[in-house]
Amino acid sequence: MRIFGKVRNRPSASWRQATDRAFTLIGDGRYEDAGELLTRAADLEPWLAESWFNLALLHKFRHDWEQARAAGLRAVALLDRETGAPDWWNVGIAATALQDWPLARRAWQAYGLKVPGGATALGEPLGMELGSAAVRLSPEGEAEVVWGRRLDPARIEVLSIPLPSSGRRWGEVVLHDGVPHGERTTSTGHSYPVFDEIELWAPSPVPTWVVLLEAATEADRDALEQLAADAGFAAEDWSSSVRLLCRMCSESRMPSDEGEGVHLDPHDHSEPGHPGPLGHRTDGQLWVPERECGIAAPASLVRGLLDGWVADSPDSRDWRDLEEVC
Numbered sequence: 001m002r003i004f005g006k007v008r009n010r011p012s013a014s015w016r017q018a019t020d021r022a023f024t025l026i027g028d029g030r031y032e033d034a035g036e037l038l039t040r041a042a043d044l045e046p047w048l049a050e051s052w053f054n055l056a057l058l059h060k061f062r063h064d065w066e067q068a069r070a071a072g073l074r075a076v077a078l079l080d081r082e083t084g085a086p087d088w089w090n091v092g093i094a095a096t097a098l099q100d101w102p103l104a105r106r107a108w109q110a111y112g113l114k115v116p117g118g119a120t121a122l123g124e125p126l127g128m129e130l131g132s133a134a135v136r137l138s139p140e141g142e143a144e145v146v147w148g149r150r151l152d153p154a155r156i157e158v159l160s161i162p163l164p165s166s167g168r169r170w171g172e173v174v175l176h177d178g179v180p181h182g183e184r185t186t187s188t189g190h191s192y193p194v195f196d197e198i199e200l201w202a203p204s205p206v207p208t209w210v211v212l213l214e215a216a217t218e219a220d221r222d223a224l225e226q227l228a229a230d231a232g233f234a235a236e237d238w239s240s241s242v243r244l245l246c247r248m249c250s251e252s253r254m255p256s257d258e259g260e261g262v263h264l265d266p267h268d269h270s271e272p273g274h275p276g277p278l279g280h281r282t283d284g285q286l287w288v289p290e291r292e293c294g295i296a297a298p299a300s301l302v303r304g305l306l307d308g309w310v311a312d313s314p315d316s317r318d319w320r321d322l323e324e325v326c
Contacts, residue, residue, distance in 0.1 A: 011051075015044045019054060031062050049078035049087060056090050063199055068094040069103070076110070083112040089153070089178045096154040097175055097201070101125065108153055128152050132192055134184050135176050137166040139196040145184070153178065155201055161208060161236040161294035164325035170234050170296035171204035206233065206296050208326035211306065213237075213291040216316035221291060223317075224309045231305060233297040239288070299324070 011019075022037035038058055042051040052075035059068035072091035079085050092107035094100075101123035108115050108125075118126035130150035135158065137144045146160035146168075155173050162168040180193035215221040221237050228235035295302055306319045 011041075011045045011048055015041050015048070015051070018044070022054070022058075026058065026061065031058060034058055047078065049075045049080075051075075052078070053087050053090070056087070056094070060090060060093060060198070063097075065094045065097040069098060069100070083110060085111070086178070093154045093175065093178065093198070096152065097199075099124070104152070104154075111153075113153060125152055134182075134192055134194040135174055136181065136194055136196045137162055137168050137174070139181075142166070145182075145194055148174075156195065158204075159234070160241075161234055161238075161296050162326075163238070163294070164208060164210070167326065168200070169204040169206060169208055169326055171206050172200060173202040175199050175201040204296075206298060207324050209295040209297065209302055209322055210238075210325050211293050211295060211322045212320050213293050214289050214318040214320075215291050216289055218287060220313060220316050221293075223312065224293065224306075227309050228295060228297060228305060231297070231301065233295070233301070233305075235293055235295045235297075235305075237291050238294050239291045 018037045018041040022034040022041070025031075025034040025037070035055075035058055038051075038055050042055055045051050052071045056068050056071035056075055059065070059071060069091065072087060072094055075087040076085070076091060079087060088107045088111040092104050092111065095104035095107055099122070101119065105115050105125055113128075115125050116127040120126060128151070130153065133148060133150050133156060134145050135148050135156045137146060137158075142165050144163055144166045146158055146162050146166075148156035148158045148160070150156055151173065154175055156176055158168060158170060158172050158174065161170045168174070175198045176195040177198055178195075180195055182194040183191050184194060185191045213221065213224065215224070225235045225237070295305070297305055303322065306322070310317045310319065
């Protein structure tokens, strides 16, 4: 690029020092101090797309979406390649957070993704068909990985019932980052990325309940989950679906069904008496009738749902200690 008659190929040493120091500060959570340094770097080298990309990244960390969009647009204006640049991905995230759908569509297309012509009345893209994925809720706190449906490259609708510690509900839509941290594989061999949540994009009005079930067999448990799904809501047997993993395991390539059956999961850090595959093994039994179950359903429906489940097989089913937890 030619600036004032001179060809500039590399940023200055001052730019590199300011940028390196800024990212050290970002790692320490000192965003304000990092912002001063990155702004200085952009003043030193305004011709460099990376100057504005770094500022956009900082504003994304701070969830300052107006500033992230503005810096991101400065970055993409200086790009020397047409598609595939992560600068466009950050613009897409910022635009999605702001519901700036024309810019979001432009960003995904510029990155190289196909965006169908369908849209809601507000312009929100429809039909991208990105499939299932997992999302790590509260990645900087008591992180929890749940399953969901990708609405577009930056949003996932949560289809699992999160534990109350996450502060999230079934049916919520979360904004997520673009780089996966880990994978989950299924017994069929399919692999799904795990994305980190950035923030809640759309809340769910459906509360989360926890209840203790007496389910004589797996079929009894499955019947409740099917009954809830038929009603348009969800039930999930936390006794078998929850695994406690260390951070290293969680961010690695993990089989999603590992730990079920007769083999112990070497990555499962749960303990007997707690949720998880290890917590419900007693005297060699593979099935324990008492199950801790999460239910996502309105208050007006949840008790009727449980009573109807019991009424279908009163000799093998019961419930108690229903409590709203989120």
